[in-house]
Amino acid sequence: MSPSRYGLLVGGLALFALVAPPGRAAEPSPARQARLAEIVAEDCGACHGMTRKGGLGPPLLTKNLAGYDDRTLATVILDGRPDTPMPPWRGLLSDDDALWIARYLKGETDVR
Amino acid sequence: MSASRIVALAAALVLGACATQPEPRGTGDLGLVVERADGKLLRVENSHNTALGEIGGLGDLSHASMVFSRDERYAYVFGRDGGLTKVDLLEGRIVRRVMQAGNSIGGAISQTGRLVAVANYVPGGIRVFDADTLDLVADIPAVGPDGKRSKVVGIADLPGERFIYSLFDAGEIDIADLSDPKAPKVRRFTNIGREPYDGLVTEDGHWYVAGLFGEDGLALLDLWNPQAGVRRILDHYGRGERRLPVYKMPHMRGWAVAGDEVWLPAVGHHEILVIDKRTWTEKTRIPVAGQPVFVVARPDGRQVWVNFALPDYDKVQVIDVPSKRVVETLHPGKAVLDIGFTPKGEQVWLSARDSDWVSIYGTATLKEVARLPAHRPSGIFFTDRAHRMGM
Numbered sequence: 453m454s455p456s457r458y459g460l461l462v463g464g465l466a467l468f469a470l471v472a473p474p475g476r477a478a479e480p481s482p483a484r485q486a487r488l489a490e491i492v493a494e495d496c497g498a499c500h501g502m503t504r505k506g507g508l509g510p511p512l513l514t515k516n517l518a519g520y521d522d523r524t525l526a527t528v529i530l531d532g533r534p535d536t537p538m539p540p541w542r543g544l545l546s547d548d549d550a551l552w553i554a555r556y557l558k559g560e561t562d563v564r
Numbered sequence: 565m566s567a568s569r570i571v572a573l574a575a576a577l578v579l580g581a582c583a584t585q586p587e588p589r590g591t592g593d594l595g596l597v598v599e600r601a602d603g604k605l606l607r608v609e610n611s612h613n614t615a616l617g618e619i620g621g622l623g624d625l626s627h628a629s630m631v632f633s634r635d636e637r638y639a640y641v642f643g644r645d646g647g648l649t650k651v652d653l654l655e656g657r658i659v660r661r662v663m664q665a666g667n668s669i670g671g672a673i674s675q676t677g678r679l680v681a682v683a684n685y686v687p688g689g690i691r692v693f694d695a696d697t698l699d700l701v702a703d704i705p706a707v708g709p710d711g712k713r714s715k716v717v718g719i720a721d722l723p724g725e726r727f728i729y730s731l732f733d734a735g736e737i738d739i740a741d742l743s744d745p746k747a748p749k750v751r752r753f754t755n756i757g758r759e760p761y762d763g764l765v766t767e768d769g770h771w772y773v774a775g776l777f778g779e780d781g782l783a784l785l786d787l788w789n790p791q792a793g794v795r796r797i798l799d800h801y802g803r804g805e806r807r808l809p810v811y812k813m814p815h816m817r818g819w820a821v822a823g824d825e826v827w828l829p830a831v832g833h834h835e836i837l838v839i840d841k842r843t844w845t846e847k848t849r850i851p852v853a854g855q856p857v858f859v860v861a862r863p864d865g866r867q868v869w870v871n872f873a874l875p876d877y878d879k880v881q882v883i884d885v886p887s888k889r890v891v892e893t894l895h896p897g898k899a900v901l902d903i904g905f906t907p908k909g910e911q912v913w914l915s916a917r918d919s920d921w922v923s924i925y926g927t928a929t930l931k932e933v934a935r936l937p938a939h940r941p942s943g944i945f946f947t948d949r950a951h952r953m954g955m
Contacts, residue, residue, distance in 0.1 A: 493601070494899075494917070495874060498812055501644050502600060502626035506667055507685060508715065508732070508761070508813070532809065537761070537777055539809035544875060 478548045485563045488553055491545075499537065504557070508537060514559040525554035591636040594653045595904070595946035597915060597922060599939045600625035605641070606938050607656050610906045610913070610946060613924050613934040617656050623647040628943060629670045629817075632950035633695065634677035639945070640695070642671040648682055650698060653947065660698045664691050672721040675953075679742055681719060681727045688713035690729060692742055702748045708734025709754055718763025718774055718816060720954040722787060730760035730774045730783075737763070737774060737785060737794060756783040756794045762816040765954035766826075771841075775816055777831060784844055797844045798837065807832030812857055812873035817955065820861035820868045822885050827868050829856035836870065838888065850888055853879045858902065861885070862927055863909035871900045871914075880914060882930060892930045896923035904944030915941035 480488060493502055499509035510516065517525065529550040532540035541550065555561040594616075597606040603623050607616040622628070624645035631640050638659065641649040646665035649658055667686035673679070679701060681692045689705040706714045706729075714731035722728050725743045730736065737753040737760070758778025765772050765787070774783040781799030786792055814829035821827075825847065826839040836850045836859055854876025861868050868883045877899050882892040897916025904913040911933065914923045917940050924934040949955040 490918075495811065497626050501624065501667070503624050503645070505624075505645065507627065507644060507669070535778075537759075537810065537813065539811055541809075541811075543809075544811070 478551070480546075480548055480552050482564050484549070485552065488545075488549055489556065489563050492553060492556065512557055514557070517558050520554075520558075522551055522554040522558070525557065526550035529553055589654070591653050591947050592907070593947075594636070595944065596630065596639055596641075596651070596653070597913075597936075597938055597941050597945075598625050598628045598943040600628060600942050601940045604939070605639075605651065606936075606941065607653065608922075608936065610911065613911075613936065615936055615938070619651060619656055619658065621658060621661075622649050625942075627669065630943075630945050631671060631673040631680070631955070632945075632947050633673070634950055636947040636950045638695075639947075640671065640673060640680045642668055642682055644668065646684065646686075648680070648693065648698060662693070662698050664693070664700070669715070669717055670719055672719045672727055672954075674721055674725045674727070674742065675723050676725060679725060679745065681721075681740070681742075683716040683719040683729055685715040688715050688731070688733070690716055690719065690727065690740060692727075692740075692745070692748070701745045702740075702742060704740050704748055704750060706731050706734070706736075706738065708736060710734070717761055720763065720765040720772070720817075722765065723769050723953070728763070728765065728772050728785075728787075730756070730763045732759055732761065735760065735778075737772065737783065739790070751790070753785065753790075753794045757781065757796060761813050764816040764819050766821055766841075767953050767955075769953050773816070773819070773826070773828075775814065775828070775831065777810075777813070780831075782828075798839070798846055801830060801837060801846060808834070808855065810855065810873070811875075812855070814855070814857050814859075814873075820859050820865075822861040822865035822868060825885075827859050827861065829859050829870075831855075836868075836883070848888060850883060850890070852881055852883075852890065853893060860903045860905065862912070863905055863907065867891075867927060869903050869912060871903055874899070877901070894925065894930065896925070896932065897921055901942045902944045904946055907946065907948035913944050915944055917941060 500512045501507045504512040530542040532538045593609045593611040595608050605619045623643045626644045639651045646668045648664050649661040652659050665684040668684045671682040680695050681690050692702040706716045708714045714733035716729050717732050719729040726741045728739045739751045741749040757776040760774035761777040763774040772785040783794050784797050785794045810832050819828045824841050838847045840847045854872030856870050870881045880894045881890050884891045896914040897919030899918040902915045922936040922938050926933050
């Protein structure tokens, strides 16, 4: 990660700590988490494979994503990747949704 | 009736009465519905709209498709995980299964029915198998002009034991000739456009059309005059208009050819393009309820049925071909993923993944006539595809 990205991230975290109540207040509801897990399997799975081993899109296995921080992954999810078939999911997914999916893909959280 | 025939008949009746032997039946009304979350297939029949049982153990069936043997008894199922599985529709069981690649996208069966070809993402290329044994016959890498392997999409059969397919990364269309399976010959058409994402052969075997994702337009090859090369058509259809995010790639095998018209999904637009097949120019566009995924003509070509990418995938629209008007917007269930007509088109099956059912509509009444429970159903495949080129 570049220093400026890192700075942004730290800033973002600090801001988060200031405005967010204790705990994971931004965590999607359990029902929403179940829906997000379904979206990952079915809709992300359409290109990345239901088992995330890849397809038209690259694999999204835990080991493939280990080097990326949550915010970077969430940004790719929300804004897509220009000049590739990866679409921007903003509009269908909120910021919190995308961050949860990032952690879910990295194996750091699961549907509660 | 001769004495021996009578004895044979009597024996058959006794056997039948024992009920150990199932009644012989044909397979022309059979089909398979993909239940991808479980790696299962639901065996169905469309004469009475019933499920006959499930077949499990097929691996990752996301984006699974299949072709049928010419006797319509066997299905060759292409799984995302590179699995190629031969399924017996009569006995409802797996006959053979091979893991032939790391990641695959579809396949085709040759004109004689002796060869089955699989299109692979990883390693990029096609592999061809003996339809009886699933033994490997030929391994044909897809390598672009830059020397890199390319993902293969849009594979279809052509007359003369040939297969045609597109190279997603290389922007190329290749034809592999396996009339001598030991010495396959590949004819390449390069620079056909950016990122062909799928392709189709018209049922007369005359045209191959590849949809382009990386730019507007389509690549067209006249298979009766291939030396003329690939030409680009409709390369202005999206120009100057904002392209919407494409949450699901449109599929081309369903692309409708109705009379002199080809109906196809406009990538990133809520429209269907109607093309004049004689000139390959745009005739009109039809606004629809979302981004089309499958645009399928009823077998007689009088109606076209359309489903959509999310978030509009709870709808299905029916378009009257002569007037080009949407005559009905149906809500068959949640997340409608596929459209499968019965062989003569009096009914259509619609898989509603998130509703866990297949909804069956009469195509004349546009009313639901039956609903079959299925676990997260996706693709619907009936055996009449066996006798259609490019299917």
